[in-house]
Amino acid sequence: MTVFIPENATVNQPQIFSVVAYAPSKDAVYRSQPIKINPQPFYWxxxxxxxxxxxxxxxxxxxxxxxxxxxxxxxxxxxxxxxxxxxxxxxxxxxxxxxxxxxxxxxxxxxxxxxxxxxxxxxxxxxxxxxxxxxxxxxxxxxxxxxxxxMEQVNVALQYGPGLVGGEGGYYPLYIHGNQLPTLLSNLGNSPQWVEVNVASFPEGWTVYIDSVVWGEGSGERVLNTTSFNMSQFGPGSYSFSSKPKELELKVPPYVEATLNLYVEAPAGTSPGVFTMALKATYLGGKRVQVLTIRVKLILAQLIFEDMNGDDRPDILVEPSNKTTIRQGDWVTFTCRIKNIYPYPAEDITLYLDIGDNSKVKSYHIDRMEPGEERDVKFRWRAIEGVYTVRIYAEGGGLTPGEEPQVFLKSIEIKEGKGGSFVGILFSTILLASGLILLLFFFYLLRQRKRREEEIREEFRRERYRKVYGSHAEAGEIKKKKGRVGGKKSKKKHILLEE
The missing domain is CATH 2.60.40.2310 (Immunoglobulin-like)
Known part of the structure; x- marks a missing residue:
């Protein structure tokens, strides 16, 4: 049964109607049921x-x-x-x-x-x-x-990594043995991107390949034998490639900056100098190509000088300092700190101190320095009048002349005159005089003590004579004193004492 309520029905006013059932056998009411309907507001x-x-x-x-x-x-x-x-x-x-x-x-x-x-x-x-x-x-x-x-936003780039000297257009320091050169591969877009990276060029005879990819905080290091690497599949971590590929396909997840490490090794006998190689990255199926030119400077030196004054620059520590007047004849100490940054020991190293005329006036020899070892080396020099530039450098240990680390110092001035200032000389004189006075006073006290001891012994002896000889003791003492002639003891000493 359907009951229709018109839209203009009064809300909350009940309406009563009946439902009547008739008997099928006769025309009469079988049952009647009243129904009450209370219309409610229409919400929709x-x-x-x-x-x-x-x-x-x-x-x-x-x-x-x-x-x-x-x-x-x-x-x-x-x-x-x-x-x-x-x-x-x-x-x-x-x-x-x-x-x-x-x-x-x-x-x-x-x-x-x-x-x-x-x-x-x-x-x-x-x-x-x-x-x-x-x-x-x-x-x-x-x-x-x-x-x-x-929508997809593409922002993929290959950039220089840490360790670049001189900023954009600078170079990476390179040593004769194996090196890892870091480059940065970043996807700052909002969708994963396939990137093909390959070593486009490098010096003849050199060994260059893609060594590893590192990004995020992963669990340990894994070694993969592949030239196609889906970074999203493996997740953050450190991954090296046993195949030593020169070409590598990478699927870089969105908003990821990864470090792409190149292994670079120069052949033995390569002369020091600046060399160029290129790393090429191809994005979006070849629609965009980027070439990163990498300059490396081959350095055979493995020793560096470090900061001594807290200014983050290699330097020489001078004692007395430059603020103190250094005069001719003074002893000056030059200190430098040298470190072996090479992953191998350095042997048979000689450090030289050059002052003024560029001659090797002082030297210091080191038999062996372990990887990462630091040493403070001191040189002493007797000041001579003049203005000088101090330089300390090293030879040996696999170093090549002209490529050894050097430290230059601002000029130091040595003034004419005897070593030491007037105040220092005056202080030394006063100190010496005070020492002499104390020494004389000590001897005076020692002499006075000795005289006092002699007087005590003489008094004791006189007392003893009195007890033994009575009144004759003093007379004997008098005769004893009269028996001394010219400072010598009298031969009648014993006789007089007996009397």
Whole structure:
């Protein structure tokens, strides 16, 4: 049974009607049942996204409109909230000071447009996304879905890595044995990119290949035997290639910066100098090619001088310092700190101190320095009047003349005159005089003590004589004293004492 209630029916006023059943055998009422209907307000609203598929790029903001329509016969109040949103995105409603969840009242048949803004994070990966806004009223709930397409953004680049001397256009220091030269391969776009990297050129006879790829914080190091590497499949970590490839295909995930290490080794007997090689990267199926020119400077030296004054520059420590007046005849100490940066021991090293005339006036020999070992080397020099530039350099240990590490110091001035200042001489004189006075006073005290001891012994002897000889003791003492002639003892000494 269907009951139709007209739109103009009075709300909350019950209507009663009966349902009558007749007996099939006779024309009579079998049963009658009254039914009571109380009409209620009609609640119904819709929410609809106005527009088509939105297309945008990572990091940008998009605006969209949702129209809400109250189809009810009574005023209704609803709120809007985000039901579904991609991770990292944010949405705000521009119709209110509050982003969302604010009440909106609509009269029967009234329509209203709500304006929203969504912000995408900078690392949004390309693809299809949906924003779902939910509207909740007093009696019913509805949703509106906004489709968003994040377009592909390509930003792949091959760059110089750490260790480059002199910045862009500079060079990597290279030693005669194996070296790893780091380059940076970055994909700052929002979609994975296939990149083909190959060593395009290098000096004849040299060994150059792609040694390893490192990015992120992975678990340990893995060795792969491949020339095609899907970084997304293996995840962050350190990966080396046993095949020693000169060409390598890489699938670089979005927003990843990886270190691409090249192994470079010059053949034995190569002279020091600057050499050039090239690394080529091809992106997007050959649509874009980038060539990175790498300059390397072959250095046979393996020793470096390090900071001594806290200014992060190699230098020489001078004692007394340059702020102190150094005079002719003073002893000056020059200290330098040398370090073996080579991965092998350095042997038979000689350091020289050059002052003024570029002659080897002082030398210091080191038999052996282990990898990473540091040593402080001191030179002493007796100052001679003049202005000098101090240089310390090393020879031996596999070093090649002209390529050895050097340290230059600002000029030092040695003034004419005897070594030491007036204040120093005065202080030394006072110190010496004080020492002499103390020494004389010590001898004086020692002599006075000796005289006192003699007096005590003489008094003791006299007392003893009195006890033994009585009154004759003093007379005997007198005769004893008279018996001394010319400082010599009298021959009658014993006789007089006996009397």
């Amino acid at each position: 609203f819709t929410a609809e996204y106005v527009g088509g598929v939105l297309s945008t790029f990572p990091g940008e903001a998009i605006n969209f409109t949702i129209r809400v329509n109250n189809l009810a016969s009574i005023e209704d109040t609803f709120t809007a909230s985000v039901l579904s949103l991609p991770q990292g995105w944010s949405v705000e409603c521009l119709n209110s000071l509050n982003p969302l969840n604010f009440p909106v009242k609509l009269s029967p048949g009234e329509k209203m447009s709500l304006y929203f803004r969504a912000q995408l994070p900078t690392k949004t990966v390309a693809g299809e996304y949906f924003i779902v806004i939910e509207f909740s009223g007093e009696m019913n709930t509805t949703t509106a879905t906004v489709p968003v397409t994040v």
